Amino acid sequence: MNCLYPVYLNLDQQLCLVVGGGKVAERKICSLLECGALVRVVSPQVTPLIEQYSRQNKLELRSRDYQTSDLDGAFLVFAATNQPQVNQRVVEDCRQRNLPINVVDNPAACNFTVPSVIRRGKLAIAVSTGGASPLLAAKIRRQLEGHFGPEYGDFLEILADVRQQVLNDVEDITERQEIFKKLIESDILELIKEGKHDLIKERIDKCLSR
Ligand SMILES: C[C@@]1(CC(=O)O)C2=NC(=C\c3[nH]c(c(CCC(=O)O)c3CC(=O)O)Cc3[nH]c(c(CC(=O)O)c3CCC(=O)O)/C=C3\N/C(=C\2)[C@@H](CCC(=O)O)[C@]3(C)CC(=O)O)/[C@H]1CCC(=O)O
Ligand SMILES: NC(=O)c1ccc[n+]([C@@H]2O[C@H](COP(=O)([O-])OP(=O)(O)OC[C@H]3O[C@@H](n4cnc5c(N)ncnc54)[C@H](O)[C@@H]3O)[C@@H](O)[C@H]2O)c1
Known part of the structure; x- marks a missing residue:
């Protein structure tokens, strides 16, 4: 695989679709909301926090299985269900529409991945292991947190x-x-x-x- 090209996206008011509503989806949703994105979640079941955000109108929740039209208007897409065949279908739909896709169970099918990030105001240090070990990325992030204080x-x-x-x-x-x-x-x-x-x-x- 080629090396990955790092960029910092401005997601302010950009619609991001998250398919799935479990704990991995929740992590992606929280980081998207932090960056000012508009978030659409499609999932028959969701975590209590996603449910709460939906009630508070912090995101749009479609409480059902994924369908292709959920992609309408999306700028970024995350396939975060625990069903590999559903995630694969989202990947194929995104390829057809030329949409950037992150799929949580298949690094090779992603055309972008989410790094581990340390933030200190405007400073953002992102760590990626190219999918080799997210746990090591998180460990390096914690080490950097000790070095770069508030x-x-x-x-x-x-x-x-x-x-x-x-x-x-x-x-x-x-x-x-x-x-x-x-x-x-x-x-x-x-x-x-x-x-x-x-x-x-x-x-x-x-x-x-x-
Ligand atoms: C950094 C972080 C950002 C975030 O998600 O926000 C992130 N994963 C995090 C945590 C984490 N992920 C996993 C564990 C359990 C331990 C373990 O298995 O190692 C933990 C630890 C935990 O949960 O605490 C398991 C896992 N992850 C992926 C797979 C699929 C696979 O590898 O096939 C599986 C196996 C699932 C299974 O077992 O079936 C895939 C991806 N995870 C990535 C990012 C991308 C590559 C990043 C890189 O290049 O390093 C990539 C490719 C796609 C993506 O998701 O963007 C966040 C840490 C945030 C932080 O704490 O700072
Ligand atoms: N990338 C990462 O960081 C990472 C970390 C750990 C695990 N994983 C992978 O992510 C997957 C998801 O993990 P989880 O802990 O969030 O799972 P989970 O079981 O907590 O949640 C799965 C979610 O998928 C939803 N779902 C199922 N079918 C759907 C459909 N047809 N349409 C829409 N939504 C549907 C369910 O409603 C549920 O909310 C795991 O199977 C694992 O492979 C990835």
Whole structure:
């Protein structure tokens, strides 16, 4: 198999279809909702959480077996039933319509897979093992969680603000790059971690001084 091509999708208001309503479907649904997707679930049975989200209108639930027309309007599709022949039918329907398909029981039939993800604000580190061992992906994710603490989220907020300011105010690209480099090499991350917020402004000003 070729190596997989990593991308980060903007799913805001995009319709994603999840076929199946068990615990694996629930995991995919939760991560889709977190990213602002519109979620349609087709499944005769669902977990209590999916049931609750349906009652709260957080997703559209079709409480029956999958049919091809459920794909109408979908941007991404997940086949997450415990019935291999149903999952296979969803795969074939998606191939016909040229829709991206993730199938939870057959990595070779997926044209995208879901990685294990660590998030710290705008920072998202995704781990994939190309389907070889999802459990190892999750273990590596937990190891990374220890290394990249919540301070990275705050640091990125600061960097994004200052970056905008620098893009507006500093015309010379080399000078801009030097400032960005100084910012990421500075001790601002440590200051956030140690709660020394009063020193941060001074450090930013120092990086901005020419
Ligand atoms: C990362 C994560 C994302 C997510 O799902 O959100 C994810 N699986 C997770 C957990 C997990 N999955 C499984 C177990 C039980 C232990 C075990 O069997 O190892 C656990 C552990 C648990 O449940 O805790 C079993 C399993 N998974 C797949 C198969 C089918 C097969 O291999 O044939 C089977 C066998 C089923 C069976 O036995 O029949 C297939 C896939 N699982 C993937 C992703 C894709 C490849 C990712 C990669 O490249 O690494 C891929 C190809 C398709 C896809 O689903 O996108 C999430 C961890 C999130 C986190 O904790 O951070
Ligand atoms: N990819 C992964 O991360 C991963 C992890 C563990 C297991 N798995 C695989 O995923 C499969 C699903 O696991 P689970 O624990 O969620 O299963 P589950 O038994 O909890 O749920 C199965 C769901 O499929 C639904 N379903 C059955 N027939 C259907 C149909 N015709 N149309 C629509 N929905 C239908 C059921 O209503 C039920 O909600 C397992 O069989 C296993 O092969 C994948």
